[in-house]
Amino acid sequence: MSNNDHRAGVREINLVNRTLKLNAESVKEVRKAIKEIDLLVGLDSVAYDSEHNLLLVAYDASKVDLNVIEEKLRKFGVEINSGWWTHLKEEYYKFIDQNIKDNAEHTPWSCHRSPPRTKSKRK
Numbered sequence: 001m002s003n004n005d006h007r008a009g010v011r012e013i014n015l016v017n018r019t020l021k022l023n024a025e026s027v028k029e030v031r032k033a034i035k036e037i038d039l040l041v042g043l044d045s046v047a048y049d050s051e052h053n054l055l056l057v058a059y060d061a062s063k064v065d066l067n068v069i070e071e072k073l074r075k076f077g078v079e080i081n082s083g084w085w086t087h088l089k090e091e092y093y094k095f096i097d098q099n100i101k102d103n104a105e106h107t108p109w110s111c112h113r114s115p116p117r118t119k120s121k122r123k
Contacts, residue, residue, distance in 0.1 A: 062104035
């Protein structure tokens with residue numbers, strides 16, 4: 001895939017795909033929540049599998065994180081499943097998202113880098 005296959009502002013190197021299981025009782029407003037999530041800068045795609053109550057999102061983790069998506073879901077009363085496996089995956093996703101964000105903001109440094117060249121003066 002090239003950067004042309006993604007929405008504007010989404011870099012493939014920071015792209016993550018997440019699957020969130022939703023509570024079956026709270027999915028009445030999921031379509032409204034998806035419309036608002038779809039407007040986030042850095043989001044590549046969002047879809048809902050109603051048969052399995054799964055929310056599928058792809059986003060640039062240097063610009064968006066799972067907390068923002070969960071906040072949008074809560075705004076419309078949509079809840080993430082509270083099972084232990086879902087909770088474990090959710091915490092892992094948040095950890096990876098934070099690492100991507102931290103690495104995107106970090107300026108690499110190396111002692112093996114040669115210093116910038118300067119023009120020498122000839123006599």
